[in-house]
Amino acid sequence: MLLIHGSRFFVLSTLYFVLCTLTIVEGTAQTILQSKAAESLKKLFGDSVAVSSAKFVLSGDEKKLIFERSKSHWLSDTIVAYSCKNKNSVLGYGFVDDVKGKVQFITYLVGLKQGGEIVDVDVLAYREAYGGEITYETFRKQFRGKDSNDKLVPGRDIKNISGATISVRAITLGVKRILTTYELIKERLEKP
Amino acid sequence: MRSLIHILSIIFLLAVASTALRSQEATTVGGYGELHYNEPDGDKAGQLDFHRFVLYIGHSFNEQLSFKSELELEHTKVEGTKSGSEISLEQAYLDWHFNQSIGLRAGILLPPVGIINQFHEPSIFHGVERPNVDRTIIPSTWRESGVGIYGSVAEGINYQLYVMAGLKASGFDSTSGIRGGRQSSFYSSPINPTFTGRFDYTASTDLKLGGSFFLGNTTEANDSLGGGFLSVLSADAQYSYDNLALRVVGVLENLADAELINKKYKKGVGDQMIGYYVEAAYNFLPHLCEETEHALYAFGRYEKYNTQAKVTNITANPLLDRNEITLGVSYKPTYNTVFKFDYQFFNNAAEKNTKQLNIGIGYNF
Numbered sequence: 001m002l003l004i005h006g007s008r009f010f011v012l013s014t015l016y017f018v019l020c021t022l023t024i025v026e027g028t029a030q031t032i033l034q035s036k037a038a039e040s041l042k043k044l045f046g047d048s049v050a051v052s053s054a055k056f057v058l059s060g061d062e063k064k065l066i067f068e069r070s071k072s073h074w075l076s077d078t079i080v081a082y083s084c085k086n087k088n089s090v091l092g093y094g095f096v097d098d099v100k101g102k103v104q105f106i107t108y109l110v111g112l113k114q115g116g117e118i119v120d121v122d123v124l125a126y127r128e129a130y131g132g133e134i135t136y137e138t139f140r141k142q143f144r145g146k147d148s149n150d151k152l153v154p155g156r157d158i159k160n161i162s163g164a165t166i167s168v169r170a171i172t173l174g175v176k177r178i179l180t181t182y183e184l185i186k187e188r189l190e191k192p
Numbered sequence: 193m194r195s196l197i198h199i200l201s202i203i204f205l206l207a208v209a210s211t212a213l214r215s216q217e218a219t220t221v222g223g224y225g226e227l228h229y230n231e232p233d234g235d236k237a238g239q240l241d242f243h244r245f246v247l248y249i250g251h252s253f254n255e256q257l258s259f260k261s262e263l264e265l266e267h268t269k270v271e272g273t274k275s276g277s278e279i280s281l282e283q284a285y286l287d288w289h290f291n292q293s294i295g296l297r298a299g300i301l302l303p304p305v306g307i308i309n310q311f312h313e314p315s316i317f318h319g320v321e322r323p324n325v326d327r328t329i330i331p332s333t334w335r336e337s338g339v340g341i342y343g344s345v346a347e348g349i350n351y352q353l354y355v356m357a358g359l360k361a362s363g364f365d366s367t368s369g370i371r372g373g374r375q376s377s378f379y380s381s382p383i384n385p386t387f388t389g390r391f392d393y394t395a396s397t398d399l400k401l402g403g404s405f406f407l408g409n410t411t412e413a414n415d416s417l418g419g420g421f422l423s424v425l426s427a428d429a430q431y432s433y434d435n436l437a438l439r440v441v442g443v444l445e446n447l448a449d450a451e452l453i454n455k456k457y458k459k460g461v462g463d464q465m466i467g468y469y470v471e472a473a474y475n476f477l478p479h480l481c482e483e484t485e486h487a488l489y490a491f492g493r494y495e496k497y498n499t500q501a502k503v504t505n506i507t508a509n510p511l512l513d514r515n516e517i518t519l520g521v522s523y524k525p526t527y528n529t530v531f532k533f534d535y536q537f538f539n540n541a542a543e544k545n546t547k548q549l550n551i552g553i554g555y556n557f
Contacts, residue, residue: 103220103250103258104289127255129287129295129342136347138396153485155527156478159397162430163311165527 033096033124037082037109040122041094044111045084049091053082054189062184070177072099079181081189090114093189095178099170101128108171110178116147116186121175131167139168148179222248224556226314228321233547242268246282258287264333280376282335291343297354298339300377304352304390305404305426306330306441314554315530318473318491319518321550325497329443329467330426331371337380340389350392358384361410361420361453366460366512369499370422370445373410384409400430411449417456418449435475437489442468451504460506467497473522487524491534492517513541520550530554 038051055078058066067073075098082094092113098105104127111119121143123135133139142158151157154172161168182189225245231238246264253259261284267277285299304310308317308326312333317323326332338356345351357380363372375381386408393401404426411420428441445465447453453461473491477484496515500508520534532552539545 100220102222103218103252103260104255125255126292127289129258129289129297132292132344132350133394135292136394138348138394142397155487156485159432160527161394161397162307162316162400163392165316169527 033107036124037094037096040109040124041082041084041092041111043122044094044119045091046086049084049086051082051084051094053080055080056185056188058181058185065184066177066180070173070180072173072177074177074181081185083189084111090190092119093182095181096124097174097178099174101131101170102166104128106134106167106170108174110143110175112179112182116179116182118143118146118175118179120144121171123171128167131164133161133164134167134171139164143175146175146179148183150179152176152179217254218252220248220250220252222250222557224248224313224315224554226320226552226554229551230320231549233549238549256289258289260285260287282333293345294341294343296339296341299337300335301338301340301354301356303334303336303354303356303388303404303406305334305388305406305424306332306443307402307428307430307439308332309334313528313556314532314552315524315528315556318471318489318522318532319493319520319534319536319550320532320552321536323441323469323471323493323495323518324514324516325441325443325467325469325495328368328371328499329445329465329497330424331369331374334374335376336374336386337377338388348394350394351389353389354387356386356388357382358386358408359410359422360384360412361417361447361461362412362457364410364447364453364457364459364461366462366500366509369462369465370424370447381412383412398432402428404428410447411453417452420450420453421448422446435478437473437475439471439473440469454506460500460503460509462498462500462503462508462512464502465497465499466501467495469493469495485526487522489522489524490520491522492519510541511544515539528556 041051042049057078058074063074080096084091084094092111095110096107098107106123107125109122109124113119121140126132126135139161146152152172152175154160154169158172223246227242229238229240244264244266246262249261251259262282264282265279270277270279281300283300283302285297285301287295287297289295302309306326308322309330309332312322322332336356338354340352340354342352357375359370359373360375361373364370365372386406388406390402390404395401406424408422409419410422411417422445424443424445426443431438447461447463450461450463471491471493473489475487475489477486477488494517498513500512517537518534520532523531532554534550536548536550
């Protein structure tokens, strides 16, 4: 009996250990991503900016509207927005998002000025074997200066790169979704 | 009661743990296919053929490690010995993407020679049939078991370098060049390991340049045939400006010991095989409808290829010195669906020229 209890204890401890490890690994990835996002935003808005983040919950109606306007869905109801402040004034915002490439997720950041104009799009993690051309300056510069009034049709408004079509489409639709989301939640973002 | 709590907590923990694991693993299913109608000009009737039906299965094990595969059914069914109809595993490999600079790939790979062998979905090339240079000189779909590395050395410059099982000279012939020498990972002999690779330069969103090679012996260590060293060198360029898209591909193949190989197998393989094509396509739909997301391309392609560009102690057959003109349209309602129509003029140095009408549909997802 003691032996059985002992083995149960062992199984339970192992499972707790596995669970904790998984949580820690996921936590570490989040931390790395957050520091990468902050680093990227400092490049866009200057080293002296203070970067803070806040979570926003999207309502069902908001998600529906975002899909109608951008033709793509957020993967979760909660999104994280970063604010970049210099002293007391907000210089801009950052949104981090994942879109699916051919098999792997692409993690990217969109930096927006107050008013919603794109400062830059930065790819934080590219995990696909093909299509890495979307991380190149020559591709990313196409997004600069665009805002939610731009249609951003992949292949027309944002040029395709041969061999990278899936990644080009994925990130372009994602950026359009972030621009649309900014328009919907900008009042909430501006609240201190 | 205590054991019930224990059991329940085990179930709960297993459920949580498996959810966490599942969130890291994901399977992707995709595919492509193409239906062709080919009608030779003259007395012969045309033929309808669902040429290729391909399923992709990809799986992401974690952020770095993934599996990719392509399973193909050609000509709708496999029946008796009807040539061409087959089910084949066209790609199946593990991809370990360490970072942007280097990744490791192992399994059934595509030699990265030319454009079509790597990217052959019907929505990304013009014409119902693939260019014949990409069939006869670069034997697409060319696949073999191998291992190698890939990555990016600087922004815009990508490389792929692989070692794979080689080609067999016993399959080479006068008409299709090296095509019959492919082992296609079907009990492949590794006795002639081959080195293949490619460099891509993405100069801008408008211009992409590529250079590729495939080097190795082909005579399976049969000393009486020499090494049969084959070198395949290829260069390609893709340029787009506004609604215009241009594509140029050139291939040069040199085969050592062709004379000895021909003495044994008597199939008249050339010492040198050469091919190139230029293609221009223009999407004129935006002129008719500014807001459209559809595309309607008119295109023209000129191909020239010869599987006996140089021969030793045999007479080159002028029928094999071929050039082709393809003129047609591709209508794309979405980026990944296409309706095609074209007309082809097949000419050769013997002036026994033929023509063919082609209609096709294609998709990929």
